[in-house]
Amino acid sequence: xxxxxMPGDGIGREIVAQALRVLDKVGAKFGRKFETQEAxxxxxxxxxxxxxxxxxxxxxxxxxxxxxLGAVGGPKWDTIDPSIRPERGLLGIRKELGLFxxxxxxxxxxxxxxxxxxxxxxxxxxxDLLVVRELTGGAYFGTPKGVEVRGGERVGFNxxxxxxxxxxxxxxxxxxxxxxxRKKLCSVDKANVLDVSRLWREVVIEVSKDYPxxxxxxxxxxxxxxxxVRDPSQFDVIVTENLFGDILSDEASVITGSIGMLPSASVxxxxxxxxxxxxGSAPDIAGQNKANPLATILSVAMLLRYSVSDMDAxxxxxxxxxxxxxxxxxxxxxxxxxxxxxxxxxxMADAVLANL
Ligand code: IPM
Ligand code: MG
Numbered sequence: 001x002x003x004x005x006m007p008g009d010g011i012g013r014e015i016v017a018q019a020l021r022v023l024d025k026v027g028a029k030f031g032r033k034f035e036t037q038e039a040x041x042x043x044x045x046x047x048x049x050x051x052x053x054x055x056x057x058x059x060x061x062x063x064x065x066x067x068x069l070g071a072v073g074g075p076k077w078d079t080i081d082p083s084i085r086p087e088r089g090l091l092g093i094r095k096e097l098g099l100f101x102x103x104x105x106x107x108x109x110x111x112x113x114x115x116x117x118x119x120x121x122x123x124x125x126x127x128d129l130l131v132v133r134e135l136t137g138g139a140y141f142g143t144p145k146g147v148e149v150r151g152g153e154r155v156g157f158n159x160x161x162x163x164x165x166x167x168x169x170x171x172x173x174x175x176x177x178x179x180x181x182r183k184k185l186c187s188v189d190k191a192n193v194l195d196v197s198r199l200w201r202e203v204v205i206e207v208s209k210d211y212p213x214x215x216x217x218x219x220x221x222x223x224x225x226x227x228x229v230r231d232p233s234q235f236d237v238i239v240t241e242n243l244f245g246d247i248l249s250d251e252a253s254v255i256t257g258s259i260g261m262l263p264s265a266s267v268x269x270x271x272x273x274x275x276x277x278x279x280g281s282a283p284d285i286a287g288q289n290k291a292n293p294l295a296t297i298l299s300v301a302m303l304l305r306y307s308v309s310d311m312d313a314x315x316x317x318x319x320x321x322x323x324x325x326x327x328x329x330x331x332x333x334x335x336x337x338x339x340x341x342x343x344x345x346x347x348m349a350d351a352v353l354a355n356l
Contacts, residue, residue: 001308002035004064004272006057009043009077009086010281011291011345012070018293018349019068019300022321025356026304026314037064041093042072042086042281052089058096066307067093067274068299071281095136098268100166101173102133102245103302104278106252106262111326115257115335118229125233130177131252132237133245134170135266137162138196140242160196162241167203173267174204174239175211184215184236188224188244200241221248228252253278260292260334263299265306275303285333289344292332294322297352321355328355 005020007013020036027034039057046052052072061067072086082088093099108116108127116123142159149155171187178185187204189197201218208216219227221244227234228251240248253262259279267273277295285291297318305315330351331340343351 001032001066002037002064003303004039004060004067005036006039006041006061006067007044007070008041008072008281009074010071010283010286012042012072012281014287014289014345015277015291015293015296016068016070018345019296021349022297022318022352022356023300025353026300026318029317029356030314032311032314041069041089043074043077045089046077046080046084046086050084052084052086053092053096057089058093061093061097061272061274064272066272066303067097068296068303069274069276070296071277071279073281074283074286076283091140093274094266095141097271097274098136099266099271099274100134100136101170101267102131102135102249103173103177103265103267104131104133104245104249104253104262105129105264106131106249106256108256109258109261109323109326111323112256112258112261112335114337116255117257118232118255122231122233125231127232127256129232129235129252130181130237131245131249132170132174132177132239133249134162134166134239134241135245136242136268137166138242160194160241160243162196162200164199164203167200168207171204171207171239174237175207175214178214178237179211182236183213184217185211186217186219186224186235186238188219188221188238188240188248190221190244191218192220196241204239224248225251229255249278258335259295260332261294261298263295263302265299265302267306273303273306275299275306289346290333291345292334293345293349294325294332294352297349298322317356318352321352324355325351 139160142161191197301315301318304311
């Protein structure tokens with residue numbers, strides 16, 4: 001299996017290095033051969049080539065079976081021309097590879113329940129949900145967009161636009177995901193205000209006819225934001241458009257208390273998928289061996305599960321090793337608690353390797 005590896009910026013390089021050690025060990029244990037090839041994206045790519053997504057990176061990604069990404073962005077590039085910001089690299093690769101579906105599981109590791117921000121009685125009901133976020137449409141990519149001067153003042157605008165085929169295909173991903181889980185799908189929109197959301201809801205209802213055994217509900221995004229902290233146990237799969245999904249997936253992840261723990265997968269049709277931790281580049285702790293490598297290690301598990309049909313056992317082995325490591329009381333700074341064994345990034349990966 002060929003994997004294109006893009007460490008990116010900030011803590012990206014350190015966490016990806018640890019995840020690759022885990023990948024190596026899985027290969028040795030299960031007799032699999034993983035060939036990795038490194039490519040530039042984000043700020044490091046800007047520094048080296050002037051572009052956040054060089055042609056060469058795109059070529060390497062397309063030639064791979066899967067892509068593993070660390071993180072992009074940092075203060076160094078905050079004042080750069082917006083058209084070549086590091087984030088452009090990430091948006092560009094999603095669009096170029098047609099990765100329209102972003103799967104962001106947020107679940108509470110029982111070992112980390114003290115790290116959870118919600119009241120114990122809410123936590124006791126459990127959190128195990130999946131945000132299916134549309135990733136290549138909506139306001140992120142819609143045109144017209146820009147900032148210009150009209151009538152002597154500046155005006156800024158973006159366009160939240162969806163074609164029905166875009167809604168239909170992400171709705172299908174949502175229903176299929178729900179089928180493999182607790183069979184509940186909540187579609188989040190703002191149909192009481194936005195026309196684009198009215199179409200969203202109509203198309204989701206049309207798609208639901210093919211999934212009679214999935215319980216479909218609809219929720220306005222403001223209410224969904226509230227319900228996520230009030231009672232997250234009510235959710236199984238949430239399907240929503242790009243910008244709403246960006247916001248809700250951060251909220252869903254942080255209520256588990258462990259944004260440093262959560263992996264994600266971005267998939268499309270006919271191109272390799274892209275797998276990355278959902279946290280960012282954390283420039284404040286970069287290069288200090290403090291970052292939590294577990295989200296990236298778990299992203300490798302997702303990569304194996306979603307990119308090839310028969311690597312469930314390999315993926316599960318990684319997930320079990322991570323869980324064991326937590327049970328043993330090992331923690332990085334972001335999930336530290338009283339009486340835990342505090343580890344750095346490398347040592348945390350050592351512990352996972354030992355359990356593997
Ligand atoms: C995410 C991030 C990105 C997004 C940024 C870095 C462009 O917030 O993956 O959620 O907005 O999609
Ligand atoms: Mg985000």
